[in-house]
Amino acid sequence: MLRDYLLGPRARRGWLAVFVALCVVTLVVALLPAPRAPGGTGWDKLDHLLAFAALGVVGVLALRATLRGALLVLTLLVVLGAAIEGLQSLVPSRQADPADFIADLLGALGGTMLAWLLARKAEPRDSPPASGRSD
Numbered sequence: 414m415l416r417d418y419l420l421g422p423r424a425r426r427g428w429l430a431v432f433v434a435l436c437v438v439t440l441v442v443a444l445l446p447a448p449r450a451p452g453g454t455g456w457d458k459l460d461h462l463l464a465f466a467a468l469g470v471v472g473v474l475a476l477r478a479t480l481r482g483a484l485l486v487l488t489l490l491v492v493l494g495a496a497i498e499g500l501q502s503l504v505p506s507r508q509a510d511p512a513d514f515i516a517d518l519l520g521a522l523g524g525t526m527l528a529w530l531l532a533r534k535a536e537p538r539d540s541p542p543a544s545g546r547s548d
Contacts, residue, residue, distance in 0.1 A: 420478055420532060428475035435471060436493060439464050443497045446506045461516035462523075465490055469524020478532030483525045490521035 418424055472486035494517030501507040 419474060420535065425475055425477075428471055432468065432471045432475040435468055439468065440493070440497060444500055444504055444507070446504065458512060458516040461494075461513050462520035465494065465517045465520030466524035466527075467520075468493075469521045469526075470528040473525050473528035473532065478529060480529065483529040487521055487525045490525070491518060494518060494521065 468490055469486060472490065473483050476482035476486060494514050497517070498509040498511070498514050502509040
């Protein structure tokens, strides 16, 4: 039952909407001039790691929680992280930072792996074969 709420077709549509919204919010916040960017943890690299970990988890829930889906989400998040760093070099008071991209990558990898592993655990197992044979 919980599996249906988290991984069912209706749930995936909701997760997809949340994933797209979080991607847009992440992009907007990352491109705001530095003094205007809203709070965070106080450590920029941890902010990147946590944001992309959350995107990884929600992204895997939005797609089928398969290895292929997790790899697709990871690829999308790597592209998003690279795009953000490239675009930040065009924003006054912002600068591209390879360490930010590494934090994005680590967060995306951790989030997608966590969601994929948890989704695999939630999959129903086939019942074991009967011990007695009726030949």
